[in-house]
Amino acid sequence: MNFWLAVFRQLGRNLRQTWTSQLMTLITVSLSVLIFSFFYLIYCNMLSAGGRLGNDLRLIVYLEEEPGPEMQEQLRRRITDFERVEKIRFISPEQALDLFAGQLGQNRDLLTDVPSDFLPPSMEVTPLKNLRGLHQVSLLADFLDTLPGTIKVQYGQEWVERFYAFTRLLSIIVLLSGTLLVLTATFMVSYTIRLTILGREDEIELLRLVGATNGYIRTPFLLEGVLQGCMGSALGLGSLYLLFQWTLNHFSGPSILNIFSLTFLSLPILAIIIGTAMALCGIASHISMRRALRI
Amino acid sequence: MTETTAPATLPMTMVEMIKVAKDYPPKVTALSDISLSIPRGEFLFLIGMSGAGKTTLLKLIAAMEQPTRGLIEVAGCDITKLKGRSLALQRRRIGMAYQDFKLLTEQTVAYNIAIAMEVAYRKPQEIHTTVRDLLEQLQLADKHDTPAGELSRGEQQRVTLARAVANDPELLLIDEPTGNLDTTTTVRVMELLRRRHTAGATLIIATHDPAIYQGSPHRTLELHRGRLHTLNPGTDPQIGKGEQA
Numbered sequence A: 001m002n003f004w005l006a007v008f009r010q011l012g013r014n015l016r017q018t019w020t021s022q023l024m025t026l027i028t029v030s031l032s033v034l035i036f037s038f039f040y041l042i043y044c045n046m047l048s049a050g051g052r053l054g055n056d057l058r059l060i061v062y063l064e065e066e067p068g069p070e071m072q073e074q075l076r077r078r079i080t081d082f083e084r085v086e087k088i089r090f091i092s093p094e095q096a097l098d099l100f101a102g103q104l105g106q107n108r109d110l111l112t113d114v115p116s117d118f119l120p121p122s123m124e125v126t127p128l129k130n131l132r133g134l135h136q137v138s139l140l141a142d143f144l145d146t147l148p149g150t151i152k153v154q155y156g157q158e159w160v161e162r163f164y165a166f167t168r169l170l171s172i173i174v175l176l177s178g179t180l181l182v183l184t185a186t187f188m189v190s191y192t193i194r195l196t197i198l199g200r201e202d203e204i205e206l207l208r209l210v211g212a213t214n215g216y217i218r219t220p221f222l223l224e225g226v227l228q229g230c231m232g233s234a235l236g237l238g239s240l241y242l243l244f245q246w247t248l249n250h251f252s253g254p255s256i257l258n259i260f261s262l263t264f265l266s267l268p269i270l271a272i273i274i275g276t277a278m279a280l281c282g283i284a285s286h287i288s289m290r291r292a293l294r295i
Numbered sequence B: 001m002t003e004t005t006a007p008a009t010l011p012m013t014m015v016e017m018i019k020v021a022k023d024y025p026p027k028v029t030a031l032s033d034i035s036l037s038i039p040r041g042e043f044l045f046l047i048g049m050s051g052a053g054k055t056t057l058l059k060l061i062a063a064m065e066q067p068t069r070g071l072i073e074v075a076g077c078d079i080t081k082l083k084g085r086s087l088a089l090q091r092r093r094i095g096m097a098y099q100d101f102k103l104l105t106e107q108t109v110a111y112n113i114a115i116a117m118e119v120a121y122r123k124p125q126e127i128h129t130t131v132r133d134l135l136e137q138l139q140l141a142d143k144h145d146t147p148a149g150e151l152s153r154g155e156q157q158r159v160t161l162a163r164a165v166a167n168d169p170e171l172l173l174i175d176e177p178t179g180n181l182d183t184t185t186t187v188r189v190m191e192l193l194r195r196r197h198t199a200g201a202t203l204i205i206a207t208h209d210p211a212i213y214q215g216s217p218h219r220t221l222e223l224h225r226g227r228l229h230t231l232n233p234g235t236d237p238q239i240g241k242g243e244q245a
Ligand SMILES: Nc1ncnc2c1ncn2[C@@H]1O[C@H](COP(=O)(O)OP(=O)(O)OP(=O)(O)O)[C@@H](O)[C@H]1O
Pocket: B024, B025, B028, B029, B030, B048, B049, B050, B051, B052, B053, B054, B055, B056, B057, B099, B208
């Protein structure tokens, strides 16, 4: 108990003596957490938006003639051998006409004189609802094109490719900003702690002489790092939340953002980010102690 | 030269040095062939010319320096083998007033004294009263919150002394306690040290101030060119009157 009392007193002194550089470190840590979590938040929302849009994503394969049950089975097998898909549905010309009529609504009278095989038979392939599924769509489309009896494959090709490219870019940005976070946080924290240690070299020397244990000397510095990580990341995530709320309030109403129906990072993710930052800063202070205190 | 008889019974012996030598590279021989046994509760003067090796001897006992040769046992522990936690614990049992003071000039006088008690996890209230009491005894009561760097040398000398005794150590190593003090203050300082001695502490005082060792009943050893000579064998009735006696 007395150990912790002494340690916290020491920590308080450290913070008071070098508060300017402490503040700089805090700002740096929180900025890098903010940058990282900003991109990560966008990435997460893109993923879930992609999932939601992917619900409507289907490949329509127009066929020369309506396949019999045996042929259907064979087509199914060939497609699933190539790529796992969510669903395959065969649509006869009659069903297609019904669907079309349903879409016309009140104007369905237009179709009264149309022959029942006016529309070609088709096959509807729904890809798996994940990012890989999305990426595979164009490959799948190319494959479907090679199947016997295919006239044409139709899907929102450009949209899918753009979305995929964007999401992949975003994941790279997330990785980069994550690396940035790790580097800046560890560098800044170990730098300030080095500064603190150098500023207190005489005192540390004296502490050793009057019989302070290594734990007594090191724990305050370790806590200082962990505290920097905790406060910095909490501050960064807090500002991200404010930014998020501000965006919601200013862009609500009928706009593109509604499709995305934004959500903030979940609690476990927040905890993981804070925990990682604390661990990193703790390690950083340990490293600088190893150097400066010649442990 | 070996003064040691049979292996000393440990609890009664505070410091045991056998054939200790200390060289400072490249070629200073500060101490050579020192054998010395200090019973618990002794009051010992160590005198000698400047550069004779007094400070070096005290530093060896305090485990601030390692001997080049020989064996040093303090309170039964071979100090050359102590490391980490046990070294820290050993140092808490020793209080040293440094010749160069080793004060934190930007910290208050109170903190400079309290630091020795804080590392031993003394209670804040206890630290507070002890510090006040010591400052009172050394006529520094009004300097409690003054940065140590703003004090005169005589005042700094007393602060370093206060820090040495603050944690109630069993062994006190006092290097040059009165160098910058007037007669009255010297008397006060010596009174404080004598009270510690009466309370059971073992004292070693290195000095070249004849005023404090001449005519005293205590054993007085002289260092000359790194060797030890007995100047006054002492008629000290206090020897052996330690806590464990
Ligand atoms: N760290 C060191 N490195 C090299 N030589 C040293 C060191 N410390 C002391 N010496 C040398 O060892 C010898 C003894 O020094 P020491 O400080 O023990 O003398 P002293 O008796 O305390 O002198 P004074 O009365 O002036 O304090 C001196 O010649 C000194 O120059």
